[in-house]
Amino acid sequence: GDSVTQMEGPVTLSEEAFLTINCTYTATGYPSLFWYVQYPGEGLQLLLKATKADDKGSNKGFEATYRKETTSFHLEKGSVQVSDSAVYFCALMDSSYKLIFGSGTRLLVRP
Amino acid sequence: GAVVSQHPSRVICKSGTSVKIECRSLDFQATTMFWYRQFPKQSLMLMATSNEGSKATYEQGVEKDKFLINHASLTLSTLTVTSAHPEDSSFYICSARVYGLLDTQYFGPGTRLTVL
Secondary structure, three states: OOEEEEOOOOEEEEOOOOEEEOEEEEOOOOOEEEEEEEOOOOOOEEEEEEOOOOOEEEEOOEEEEOEOOOOEOOEEEOOOOHHHOEEEEEEEEOOOOOEEEOOOEEEEEEO | OOOEEEEOOEEEEOOOOOEEEEEEEOOOOOOEEEEEEEOOOOOEEEEEEEEOOOOOEEOOOOOOOOEEEEEEEOOEEEEEEOOOOHHHOEEEEEEEEOOOOOOOOEEOOOEEEEEO
16 A cells, blocks of 8 residues: 655754755655644644645745655755754655654754 | 544453543544554554544454544544453554545554453
């Protein structure tokens, strides 16, 4: 079945460092891909999405490009802030419009 | 906009009792709601999908008689964990979807259930 694999955390960075969180997927067809973020005590929020190959999703300085050839959707940000500390989930939407999540990656940004 | 709430945020109960968790869409009508379960350091696993006014569709391996889902209105879905046992302890998260926006789900903050 469809699945999502993302790098284990926690990822600890200093403020203004470059961030990459790896995400790869296995799916039949070409699913839509998502990154969600969960801040402490809050629900998951959609960060960005891409619906077809080579699409780039972007929001709040974060970017991810849908790479069909490598079945990847890595999350990047050029300069992280303390306020970016959260748990990030990569997900795909299968053909039944159900979300399948990766295990989540905790990011901790130190001042 | 698009806020989903859950109540309670935390609940502790004794083994054998039943617990009800509410999921509400506060500022929109949710034709479809989803219930997920999250184990520590693991991903969210979809338990069931509920559409307003109809029976929920459960994922494989989820006991429908143990996890009762009701979606009686366009703004409220409930999950009842019946005869709870310690292995039911987990973080339960709901999400809601607006009619016509198939790729958009709004998530609640989750409910931490601890069964003693």
